[in-house]
Amino acid sequence: MKRYKPLFEKDENINLQQEYEKWNKILFKNELPNISIVWDNSKVSGGQLIVRGIPNNPQTFQIIKMQISKFMDRTYEQFSSILIHEMCHVWVIEQRLPVFDGEHGDIFQDIRKDVNQKLKRLKLNIQVENTEDITGQKVSSNIKNKEFLVVLIFDKEENKYGIMTYSPKVQKEIIKKYKDVFDDSDYEISFVVSDNRELLKYPIKQKFNTERFKIDKTFFDELKKEKEIK
Numbered sequence: 001m002k003r004y005k006p007l008f009e010k011d012e013n014i015n016l017q018q019e020y021e022k023w024n025k026i027l028f029k030n031e032l033p034n035i036s037i038v039w040d041n042s043k044v045s046g047g048q049l050i051v052r053g054i055p056n057n058p059q060t061f062q063i064i065k066m067q068i069s070k071f072m073d074r075t076y077e078q079f080s081s082i083l084i085h086e087m088c089h090v091w092v093i094e095q096r097l098p099v100f101d102g103e104h105g106d107i108f109q110d111i112r113k114d115v116n117q118k119l120k121r122l123k124l125n126i127q128v129e130n131t132e133d134i135t136g137q138k139v140s141s142n143i144k145n146k147e148f149l150v151v152l153i154f155d156k157e158e159n160k161y162g163i164m165t166y167s168p169k170v171q172k173e174i175i176k177k178y179k180d181v182f183d184d185s186d187y188e189i190s191f192v193v194s195d196n197r198e199l200l201k202y203p204i205k206q207k208f209n210t211e212r213f214k215i216d217k218t219f220f221d222e223l224k225k226e227k228e229i230k
């Protein structure tokens, strides 16, 4: 795997507006409007467009701003891929087509492919995806550590590993709830408190939730070594 320099340790060196203008020229024939672009710390999306208007009525659709997340320690290539993905959305909105092309519809796919071809011709190591794959990405060192109550859920029947993450504040009621609900089930449940940085990628829940996030055995075993709560 290729090693990259961490990008956001010196994110003041990245000028979002300049990057937008650069790709607008190279990839979109300068057809995109000037919009405001800001950093945020979203864990769920690397980039998002804040819009106002009536969905399915492109005439009234208005872009408020674009937000690019620095939650993950992304490389310049990964950052560019997110930025250009959002720019494809801007392009679609600006077409003012009679039917608005929802999230990632046909019109979006056409411009995405077109842009990817141009990037390939330029021999840049950047491709625009529909959704970002964050496997292997690290949470940026700008994000502060946090403690989580982690519910470790082992599915004995399927041999699968999962977790749910909660605020340690609700520890007592959450543990009681799990003991009530999962008593005598095919799941093996245990509880730890941990500040493992990998956990920062997960939401911190305040209320009991029967869902779980799939994780691999290595991460599961690592968490299992933390201080157990009974």
Ligand SMILES: [Zn+2]
Residues within 6 Å of the ligand: 085, 089, 103, 104, 130
């Ligand atoms: Zn998108």
